[in-house]
Amino acid sequence: xxxxxxxxxxxxxxxxxxxxxxxxxxxxxxxxxxxxxxxxxxxxxxxxxxxxxxxxxxxxxxxxxxxxxxxxxxxxxxxxxxxxxxxxxxxxxxxxxxxxxxxxxxxxxxxxxxxxxxxxxxxxxxxxxxxxxxxxxxxxxxxxxxxxxxxxxxxxxxxxxxxxxxxxxxxxxxxxxxxxxxxxxxxxxxxxxxxxxxxxxxxxxxxxxxxxxxxxxxxxxxxxxxxxxxxxxxxxxxxxxxxxxxxxxxxxxxxxxxxxxxxxxxxxxxxxxxxxxxxxxxxxxxxxxxxxxxxxxxxxxxxxxxxxxxxxxxxxxxxxxxxxxxxxxxxxxxxxxxxxxxxxx
Amino acid sequence: xxxxxxxxxxxxxxxxxxxxxxxxxxxxxxxxxxxxxxxxxxxxxxxxxxxxxxxxxxxxxxxxxxxxxxxxxxxxxxxxxxxxxxxxxxxxxxxxxxxxxxxxxxxxxxxxxxxxxxxxxxxxxxxxxxxxxxxxxxxxxxxxxxxxxxxxxxxxxxxxxxxxxxxxxxxxxxxxxxxxxxxxxxxxxxxxxxxxxxxxxxxxxxxxxxxxxxxxxxxxxxxxxxxxxxxxxxxxxxxxxxxxxxxxxxxxxxxxxxxxxxxxxxxxxxxxxxxxxxxxxxxxxxxxxxxxxxxxxxxxxxxxxxxxxxxxxxxxxxxxxxxxxxxxxxx
Ligand SMILES: Nc1ncnc2c1ncn2[C@@H]1O[C@H](COP(=O)(O)OP(=O)(O)OP(=O)(O)O)[C@@H](O)[C@H]1O
Ligand SMILES: Nc1ncnc2c1ncn2[C@@H]1O[C@H](COP(=O)(O)OP(=O)(O)OP(=O)(O)O)[C@@H](O)[C@H]1O
Ligand SMILES: [Mg+2]
Ligand SMILES: [Mg+2]
Numbered sequence: 001x002x003x004x005x006x007x008x009x010x011x012x013x014x015x016x017x018x019x020x021x022x023x024x025x026x027x028x029x030x031x032x033x034x035x036x037x038x039x040x041x042x043x044x045x046x047x048x049x050x051x052x053x054x055x056x057x058x059x060x061x062x063x064x065x066x067x068x069x070x071x072x073x074x075x076x077x078x079x080x081x082x083x084x085x086x087x088x089x090x091x092x093x094x095x096x097x098x099x100x101x102x103x104x105x106x107x108x109x110x111x112x113x114x115x116x117x118x119x120x121x122x123x124x125x126x127x128x129x130x131x132x133x134x135x136x137x138x139x140x141x142x143x144x145x146x147x148x149x150x151x152x153x154x155x156x157x158x159x160x161x162x163x164x165x166x167x168x169x170x171x172x173x174x175x176x177x178x179x180x181x182x183x184x185x186x187x188x189x190x191x192x193x194x195x196x197x198x199x200x201x202x203x204x205x206x207x208x209x210x211x212x213x214x215x216x217x218x219x220x221x222x223x224x225x226x227x228x229x230x231x232x233x234x235x236x237x238x239x240x241x242x243x244x245x246x247x248x249x250x251x252x253x254x255x256x257x258x259x260x261x262x263x264x265x266x267x268x269x270x271x272x273x274x275x276x277x278x279x280x281x282x283x284x285x286x287x288x289x290x291x292x293x294x295x296x297x298x299x300x301x302x303x304x305x306x307x308x309x310x311x312x313x314x315x316x317x318x319x320x321x322x323x324x325x326x327x328x329x330x331x332x333x334x335x336x337x338x339x340x341x342x343x344x345x
Numbered sequence: 346x347x348x349x350x351x352x353x354x355x356x357x358x359x360x361x362x363x364x365x366x367x368x369x370x371x372x373x374x375x376x377x378x379x380x381x382x383x384x385x386x387x388x389x390x391x392x393x394x395x396x397x398x399x400x401x402x403x404x405x406x407x408x409x410x411x412x413x414x415x416x417x418x419x420x421x422x423x424x425x426x427x428x429x430x431x432x433x434x435x436x437x438x439x440x441x442x443x444x445x446x447x448x449x450x451x452x453x454x455x456x457x458x459x460x461x462x463x464x465x466x467x468x469x470x471x472x473x474x475x476x477x478x479x480x481x482x483x484x485x486x487x488x489x490x491x492x493x494x495x496x497x498x499x500x501x502x503x504x505x506x507x508x509x510x511x512x513x514x515x516x517x518x519x520x521x522x523x524x525x526x527x528x529x530x531x532x533x534x535x536x537x538x539x540x541x542x543x544x545x546x547x548x549x550x551x552x553x554x555x556x557x558x559x560x561x562x563x564x565x566x567x568x569x570x571x572x573x574x575x576x577x578x579x580x581x582x583x584x585x586x587x588x589x590x591x592x593x594x595x596x597x598x599x600x601x602x603x604x605x606x607x608x609x610x611x612x613x614x615x616x617x618x619x620x621x622x623x624x625x626x627x628x629x630x631x632x633x634x635x636x637x638x639x640x641x642x643x644x645x646x647x648x649x650x651x652x653x654x655x656x657x658x659x660x661x662x663x664x665x666x667x668x669x670x671x672x673x674x675x676x
Contacts, residue, residue: 070532177620207387208559209636212603212616219613234533237562241605241614261610278537279607280562284585286608287566294541295534298502 024196024228025059025082030091032074032081036303049303051077053252055091056330059196064222064229066243066260068236068275070299074252075232079198082230083115084108095196113143116189120201122181126173132159132184133169139191158187161224163217179210186217190225200232215242236279240264245336248272251302251310254330258337268339270317309342317343346377349521349553350399355413355423357391357398357577360406364625368394370577372413373651376521381547381554383564383585385600386574387621392557395574396523398423400440401430417521436466439514441507443526448510449498455482455509456494459516466517481512485542504535508542515546522547523555528563540567561604565589570660573597576622576632579651583661591670593654593663595637598673631666639672 032052037043052074059065067075080086082093084100093100098111119125126135136158137151146154156166162183173181182202189197199218203211215238221227233239239246240260247257248271256269267273274293281287295314300306306313308323315322321342330340339345357369369391376382384392397403398410401422415422422433434440442448450458459481460474469477475494482490485508498506507527514522524543528536544567547554556567564571564585571588573581573596581594592598599617619636631637631644643649643666654661655668663669 070534179620207621208600209387209603209617209621212614216614216616236533237605237607240607240610264607274534276607278533280560280566281606281608282561282565282589282601282604284565284589292537292541294537298504298535
């Protein structure tokens with residue numbers, strides 16, 4: 001029941017509001033459900049994990065949109081489904097005017113070049129048997145762009161751009177530190193001159209003293225190359241720093257979306273409120289005076305979401321409706337600020 | 346307050362085929378009864394190894410405590426025999442690890458794992474131990490504790506397993522709890538639950554706490570004192586308010602200013618240049634020198650001693666050949 005409600009309530013809300021801003025990516029009614037199989041020899045489908053369960057949002061050209069929420073809420077699945085690394089169960093993904101769910105083959109390959117991903121783990125995502133130069137040039141070779149000679153110069157330029165010494169072009173990933181490996185991953189993702197990058201926890205695996213280096217690099221590249229980022233993270237302080245807007249996810253859905261300052265200074269959804277209040281602030285005097293909203297319990301299993309509002313099992317301010325009515329839909333409560341909550345809607 | 350532990354010159358090495366790892370270098374500090382101490386520092390800075398050395402758990406070979414003493418209640422833990430140390434572990438000092446699954450046995454019920462330790466250390470009968478186990482699970486906030494007692498670890502969520510670990514650690518009323526990144530693998534809302542829980546239990550039980558973390562925010566919320574580690578050394582230590590307000594090591598300052606803040610809208614992040622040190626280099630000079638914007642000639646020549654800071658709090662110490670406040674003022 002909740003599903004049909006979400007689909008009906010899927011206008012293009014932001015476009016009307018923030019006119020003048022170019023929409024680079026438009027996600028409508030996006031769902032990705034993973035089957036749960038059981039049985040030893042004859043595998044049967046016994047249920048499904050609703051990893052992403054009805055998303056509607058736009059991404060503006062040149063902005064950084066943050067995607068936050070607890071482990072398992074569907075952030076990575078969202079990123080991958082947008083890039084069509086997973087086929088969506090339902091919904092549309094319109095990128096630079098083309099619906100990716102409707103195209104295939106050569107056309108798809110051409111568009112894919114414009115969208116790249118940076119992964120969390122700089123150790124696992126680089127082929128240990130390839131030199132740095134070959135890793136960065138790999139997308140060029142796959143898409144058959146440039147001659148070998150041209151590639152060589154180009155890779156050198158890319159390395160400089162991300163703060164790596166081109167002198168190290170023939171070294172292997174294990175000879176580099178975590179922060180340097182993440183730079184290699186970033187250089188590779190830039191090789192095909194994308195306009196849109198999904199950064200899936202790009203700094204979580206890095207040392208605190210290295211995180212600022214990589215974040216500053218991402219910001220500089222964005223300014224130089226007019227890149228658009230979908231920035232997936234669970235470090236809410238970093239998200240405030242780097243993102244123009246932020247979407248808060250819970251159990252496969254967006255519960256709040258808006259300008260970063262609006263959402264952080266004036267959170268409307270009780271989940272956003274408790275999430276923000278849980279983030280420690282590196283200042284003992286501030287911490288001494290902080291009031292926390294401590295949520296009880298754990299995140300429900302996305303295979304068996306609760307009856308009623310998804311958040312009602314942990315919500316500190318729930319009332320009758322929250323259990324009786326279907327999951328609330330995302331509504332615009334102020335220009336550009338969207339909330340899915342029976343209390344505010 | 347009474348002194349509980351006195352760590353002096355603790356030094357740990359690992360002798361590996363790739364060379365000697367200088368994991369912990371001349372670590373010196375004191376801990377009072379009931380104190381809450383945070384230990385922060387980046388990956389590989391020796392935080393865990395230093396705690397394992399206190400617990401007598403350094404794998405040997407390849408590791409060895411090559412120098413130093415850990416005085417606890419009049420005894421030097423470094424010199425204790427394994428059977429003596431086993432009695433200290435659990436009953437006087439308990440430790441919680443980052444990944445609860447490494448210390449919970451997956452094939453044993455929670456009840457078995459909890460009551461074993463209680464029977465061993467407190468000499469209780471099976472029935473008494475079970476009652477105590479239920480009490481402990483209730484204390485750490487496991488709902489319907491009596492019903493959950495005979496569950497297996499995999500039947501609990503990550504946050505609940507960490508609670509079970511805490512219950513196990515507290516089962517014998519330790520005087521010191523060492524928590525090694527107990528919340529790093531958890532979500533922030535669950536982390537907040539665990540932090541509140543530990544704060545409450547510490548107040549109730551009056552035990553001392555060493556909380557190892559790389560999150561300065563968590564440290565700020567839970568500790569009254571802080572040790573900042575870099576390359577196996579304590580580079581700064583003191584009351585947490587002092588260290589945050591008036592850092593004297595350039596590394597501490599760099600860390601604090603590189604962090605974005607949830608409660609402030611900030612500009613470009615201040616970054617620490619360069620890379621973390623290679624722990625296989627024998628320390629012969631200030632290991633932060635290559636990354637230090639305030640570096641002086643002497644930093645390249647000698648390791649600075651951990652000394653009382655000039656014109657500061659009497660409990661505030663730093664390793665620095667430079668006077669950070671005056672260098673910052675001069676800028
Ligand atoms: N390939 C898959 N097959 C089956 N289930 C999956 C698959 N990928 C993800 N899931 C499930 O979908 C849900 C969402 O997972 P996802 O990885 O998108 O979460 P996330 O928000 O990125 O979490 P994290 O912060 O831990 O990275 C989880 O319950 C996960 O177990
Ligand atoms: N068993 C071992 N053999 C060899 N070297 C080791 C061993 N255990 C730890 N080390 C090394 O000792 C140094 C200190 O490690 P330690 O685990 O104390 O770091 P840490 O500060 O706890 O880091 P993290 O934040 O990543 O947990 C590291 O260089 C590490 O590689
Ligand atoms: Mg993920
Ligand atoms: Mg450690």
